[in-house]
Amino acid sequence: MGMTITEKILARASSRREVAAGEVVVAKVDVAMIHDFTGPMAVRSFKAIGATRVWDPQRVVV
Structure with a gap:
């Protein structure tokens, strides 16, 4: 199939x-999407792991 x-x-x-x-x-990520409802939780997790920036701000959408 x-x-x-x-x-x-x-x-x-x-x-x-x-x-x-x-x-x-x-897989290679072309665009990452963050939803307005779960976004704040994702940002907190992102900061908790010590991340300071995304790999390419032009490829992140809300």
């Missing part, structure tokens, strides 16, 4: 030919 659109996106972003449900995939 073919891959779903999500599997195709993750396969391309991880430089793999294919991926399947249940696999752990390390």
Whole structure:
């Protein structure tokens, strides 16, 4: 059976030919989204690990 659109996106972003449900995939992130409801919790966690900046502010959207 073919891959779903999500599997195709993750396969391309991880430089793999294919991926399947249940696999752990390390993929390149094009854009990171932070939701206005969960964003403050994410920012607190980000600061708690000692992070001071995101990898590319132009690739983070709210």
